[in-house]
Structures are given as structure tokens and as C-alpha cells.
Amino acid sequence: MGVTKRFIFTDSINEIANIAKVFAHPARVAILKHISEQEGCICNDLVHEIGLSQATISQHLSVIGDAGLLKGRFEGKKKCYCINLERFEEFQTLLNSFFIKTTANCC
Amino acid sequence: MGVTKRFIFTDSINEIANIAKVFAHPARVAILKHISEQEGCICNDLVHEIGLSQATISQHLSVIGDAGLLKGRFEGKKKCYCINLERFEEFQTLLNSFFIKTTANCC
DNA sequence: TCGTAATATTGCAATATTACGATAAATTGT
DNA sequence: ACAATTTATCGTAATATTGCAATATTACGA
Secondary structure, eight states, rough: OOOEEEEEEEOOHHHHHHHHHTTTTTHHHHHHHHHHHSSSSEEEHHHHHHHSSSHHHHHHHHHHHHTTOEEEETTTEEEEEOOOOOHHHHHHHHHHHHHHHHHOOOO | OOOOOOSOHHHHHHHHHHHHHHSSSSSHHHHHHHHHHHHEEEEEHHHHHHOOOOOHHHHHHHHHHHTTTTTEETTEEEEEEEHHHHHHHHHHHHHHHSSSSSOOOOO
16 A cells, blocks of 8 residues: 555644654755754755755755745745744644653653 | 665754654554553554554554654563653754744744 | 464555756846 | 746656555463
8 A cells, every 4th residue: 555544543643744744854854954044045055055956955845835834935036935933833832732741651 | 766865964954854754654643642641552552543454553663663762661462662751852852952043034 | 382462574565755857937137 | 028047847767655464473371
């Protein structure tokens, strides 16, 4: 098979998985790190900075964007990206609410 | 191609990606949620609870375990799993240290 | 030791992801 | 309008992931 059976899980669980998928690739983590350090940045810089092709970077950016983790706007021909902090914090809150329930452990 | 070029990224970035990969599949999120709610649990319960085959659950458990997010021990023939909270918090700290640097945003 | 229960591993088919060259689309300056 | 620059999209090859049946392994009790 090979198809993830999303339909057997709750919405919150699927949402955590979807956002986590963004962080599940080092290129995307590197992109987010770079953007967060710049307060806004340009895609072409990323190509130079990260060391992947322009097409690949653009794809990763759209994955990050689809998950709601970016804000962006065009400034002339260049596109300015920044991190959607609210969304990022939403992800952290979700993670916390799921896994920080038990303080005691059995092992 | 299709190969993730891990070698062009730093260790911290790759580590974030590796741990995030655990959370990037709803079955694994559901497994972690279930375990965290039980303070220890049994794999066979998971098969019944999650709705995937025993082989699949077992595979997911080993992915979670390889990332260091589980502690487990055998209790007779059954295996008792619990969450490695230290490791989970390590992940959260890593995420924070990378992306909560800029409070101001450009967009 | 033998049978049973629980978990792990293997092998495979189906699908998803990653990466990049080529090309298209958008925008600015001339 | 045209060329130059920047980003997006398409096509496709390579690799990774997902899921399960079948089988193996491990541990216990009779």
C-alpha cells in the first residue's frame, strides 16, 4: 500500500503531523532558521545560502507556506518572507497539550 | 535524485529534522498520545486502539524509539512503553532556540 | 519441551518525497 | 515593447515511506 490512513485519526492528530512534516526535512529547518534570523528574507539568498537549486528551494518554501508557517509579500521582483510566529506557537501549544499530560513515568 | 542532502546541513538542523519526522506521521502522534495518557502501555492495546496492523504499529514504535522518544521494558511477554520526556523536552528546546529569536516580523 | 501469546523482522506493492533541469510567469528598468 | 531578474511550475528520475501478510523470535506456563 503506502498510503497514510489519515481518516482513522482525529483532526488534531493530523494537524500536528502536517505541521511536523514541515520540520521533518533539514532543508526546511535551515530555511526557517535563516528566515527567522533575518526578520524577512529573499528566496534567492536562500538558494545561495542553503546550497540547493532554486526549484528545490521554491518547492520547500511552498510546503512551509502551505502549512501556514510563512507570511510573504512581493517587494518589487523579490519576495519577502517571514515566519508566522502565531502559527509556530500554535504548533508548540498543540504538542504540549498532547504530550505533557503525564509527569510520572513507568520506566 | 530524491536523496535528502543531509551533509550540507549542521548537526542541530539534522537532529531537529530527525525528531520532527517522528511527529510527521499521524499514527506515530496517535501512538505517543495514547502512551502519554496511560503512563506506560502495551503494544497490543495499540493495535486495537489505533486500527493498524501489528506489523505496522511495531514499525512505527521502532521509528519513535530510534529517535530516543521512548523508554521501554519487557514485562513478561508484554512490552511496556513510556515516553522519554527528557528527549521530548530536548526537542522543544531545540525548536525554541532556533525559531524564537526574532520577535519582530517584517510582514 | 511444547504450545501459546506478544512483539519483531522480512519482503513486497503502492504511494509519497526529494531534487533538479527546463520552462513559464511576473515584475522592473530602459 | 524588450531584456533582465526573480520566483513558480512541470516533468521526471531516484529514493523514502507506508502498510500488511507471512514468518521469525522471544518469553511464559503447563
